[in-house]
Amino acid sequence: MSQSSKYSVETKTRTSSIFGICLILLVILAVFVPALVSRSVLQDLFFILTMLVLAQFWNLLAGYGGLVSVGQQAFVGIGSYIFFGAIILWGVNPVPAVLLGGLAALALAVPIAFFAFRLQGAYFAIGTWVCAEVTRLIVAQWKQVGGGTGTSMPRDARKEMWGSEWIAQVFDVRASAALDILAYWLALVLVVLTIGGIYWLLRTKRGLGLAAVRDNLEAAESVGVGATRMKWVVFLVSAFGTGLTGAIIYLQKARISPDAAFSLVDWTAFVLFIVVIGGIGTIEGPIIGVLVLFTLQSLFADYGTWYLILLGASGIFVMLFAPRGIWGMITDKTGLQLFPIRRRLTISNKNNEKKGNENG
Amino acid sequence: MKLLSLKNVSKNFGALKVTDDVSFTLNEGEALGIIGPNGAGKSTLFNLITGSLNVAAGTIEYDGVDITRSSAAARCLSGIGRSFQIPQPFEKLTVFENLVVAASFGRNLNEAEVTDDCVEILEKTELIGKANAIAGSLSLLERKRLELARAMSTQPKLLLLDEIAGGLTDGECLALVDTIRAIHKDGVSIIWIEHVLHALNSVVERLLVLDFGRVIEQGEPQNVMNSPEVKKIYLGIDI
Numbered sequence: 111m112s113q114s115s116k117y118s119v120e121t122k123t124r125t126s127s128i129f130g131i132c133l134i135l136l137v138i139l140a141v142f143v144p145a146l147v148s149r150s151v152l153q154d155l156f157f158i159l160t161m162l163v164l165a166q167f168w169n170l171l172a173g174y175g176g177l178v179s180v181g182q183q184a185f186v187g188i189g190s191y192i193f194f195g196a197i198i199l200w201g202v203n204p205v206p207a208v209l210l211g212g213l214a215a216l217a218l219a220v221p222i223a224f225f226a227f228r229l230q231g232a233y234f235a236i237g238t239w240v241c242a243e244v245t246r247l248i249v250a251q252w253k254q255v256g257g258g259t260g261t262s263m264p265r266d267a268r269k270e271m272w273g274s275e276w277i278a279q280v281f282d283v284r285a286s287a288a289l290d291i292l293a294y295w296l297a298l299v300l301v302v303l304t305i306g307g308i309y310w311l312l313r314t315k316r317g318l319g320l321a322a323v324r325d326n327l328e329a330a331e332s333v334g335v336g337a338t339r340m341k342w343v344v345f346l347v348s349a350f351g352t353g354l355t356g357a358i359i360y361l362q363k364a365r366i367s368p369d370a371a372f373s374l375v376d377w378t379a380f381v382l383f384i385v386v387i388g389g390i391g392t393i394e395g396p397i398i399g400v401l402v403l404f405t406l407q408s409l410f411a412d413y414g415t416w417y418l419i420l421l422g423a424s425g426i427f428v429m430l431f432a433p434r435g436i437w438g439m440i441t442d443k444t445g446l447q448l449f450p451i452r453r454r455l456t457i458s459n460k461n462n463e464k465k466g467n468e469n470g
Numbered sequence: 471m472k473l474l475s476l477k478n479v480s481k482n483f484g485a486l487k488v489t490d491d492v493s494f495t496l497n498e499g500e501a502l503g504i505i506g507p508n509g510a511g512k513s514t515l516f517n518l519i520t521g522s523l524n525v526a527a528g529t530i531e532y533d534g535v536d537i538t539r540s541s542a543a544a545r546c547l548s549g550i551g552r553s554f555q556i557p558q559p560f561e562k563l564t565v566f567e568n569l570v571v572a573a574s575f576g577r578n579l580n581e582a583e584v585t586d587d588c589v590e591i592l593e594k595t596e597l598i599g600k601a602n603a604i605a606g607s608l609s610l611l612e613r614k615r616l617e618l619a620r621a622m623s624t625q626p627k628l629l630l631l632d633e634i635a636g637g638l639t640d641g642e643c644l645a646l647v648d649t650i651r652a653i654h655k656d657g658v659s660i661i662w663i664e665h666v667l668h669a670l671n672s673v674v675e676r677l678l679v680l681d682f683g684r685v686i687e688q689g690e691p692q693n694v695m696n697s698p699e700v701k702k703i704y705l706g707i708d709i
């Protein structure tokens with residue numbers, strides 16, 4: 111931009127800068143958490159982190175791309191199954207096998223998108239669900255990884271996992287606890303990359319185009335935004351991230367079955383709940399949503415079906431009385447933005463100098 | 471020089487022919503008005519020119535290139551801009567961001583490269599005071615202005631305006647007409663659908679009349695308005 115310009119564009123706010131610093135400190139602290147907390151707390155944190163990644167990617171799809179998929183379990187499932195297949199059949203070390211899980215989800219997303227993109231709205235949602243079910247049925251035929259009953263991770267693979275021996279020595283824990291720590295770290299890396307990556311995307315020109323497509327597809331195309339390509343990119347990126355998460359989740363569980371890995375409730379319904387409760391179309395929303403889900407789960411999970419009814423009811427409650435979620439309510443009242451993406455036009459240069467003089 | 475030419479363009483929704491064998495040309499720098507009763511197929515014709523809809527038959531040529539099968543985004547990049555009859559802002563973005571999307575994607579530039587141009591358009595369309603307002607919160611006049619401003623941000627050679635003066639008060643309408651006249655003077659070719667005929671006729675050099683998807687009359691505004699067929703269609707409407 112030229113120097114003489116009266117206006118400049120800003121996205122940062124003061125709160126967001128402070129929040130950014132806090133966030134970096136929090137991430138550094140999180141790296142050392144395994145040394146400070148018990149194994150069960152670590153497992154809870156692992157749950158929060160992995161659900162957060164799934165929620166961020168579903169939010170990218172539905173909240174920004176307008177693609178309401180209820181078939182994300184297809185990518186968790188295929189990611190975790192290729193992860194297991196790579197370990198059991200091809201002897202790949204579990205850590206790099208996670209990457210193969212992600213790539214498999216990416217590959218599966220291409221034919222799913224090819225079919226599902228012909229559908230709109232509710233039909234798209236149903237289409238993705240059907241694709242997920244078909245994938246589950248096919249994977250259940252895969253005898254080498256246990257068919258319909260599933261299988262466990264071989265003992266050797268767990269022992270030889272990159273880093274696990276080092277972790278066991280440094281933290282002075284058994285192999286199974288070392289696995290939890292490794293899984294936690296992988297999940298932490300994934301959360302940081304996911305939130306960082308999505309935030310970066312939304313601040314670029316492409317992110318602005320994505321928001322335009324979300325708000326009005328026809329108008330977006332009329333100003334030169336290639337909406338179809340945008341949807342493809344979002345769908346493929348989300349599938350890749352969801353597949354990686356699936357692989358990491360089953361690295362920690364160390365046991366897999368088609369019904370669990372392709373669970374609609376676990377990998378799509380809960381994720382949907384997180385995003386809707388927290389606030390769709392924001393990065394902050396899923397973070398709040400996952401904490402709400404975790405709290406409800408720790409308090410009420412023992413009540414079985416009643417717990418699920420409670421989740422559904424609270425979801426409906428939020429949809430009726432705060433359709434933009436908890437975070438939407440907070441921003442409406444306070445204007446707070448922790449991950450600001452608004453491009454604000456502000457008067458700069460001369461006027462700022464004047465202000466400075468007055469103050470000085 | 472010819473800028474846009476439609477040859478035997480037809481479109482049907484099921485059994486209903488909404489555009490029936492329409493042919494016309496628009497010269498560079500010309501302003502053409504399109505009138506006709508509700509349901510005559512005016513907005514559909516715009517959708518066919520901008521690529522929101524595909525033609526069933528016929529060809530559309532723009533700037534010497536056949537664009538009949540090009541995507542809407544590609545047509546925008548080649549210089550066709552439009553406003554919508556019912557304003558279609560990007561509701562959750564600010565007014566400024568609405569323009570930045572159009573300017574950066576429509577001209578294939580970086581965000582930073584288009585800031586100054588967007589500010590200039592905001593000033594011209596008197597929206598600068600609303601630059602950081604969420605588009606969804608605007609009044610009707612402001613939404614209409616935003617439609618025009620966003621279309622201008624793509625720096626079109628051909629601007630399609632769809633009932634941009636509809637629903638405005640006389641004063642608001644006059645101010646908008648002044649803005650459009652200024653845009654036309656800068657060399658932008660315009661096709662303008664409008665029911666507010668005095669506003670339309672103060673800008674355009676030629677009129678085209680559509681009824682039931684067919685072109686029934688075209689020529690100089692004065693002659694067209696006086697033709698018996700047009701009078702018949704507009705019977706009861708003050709002209």
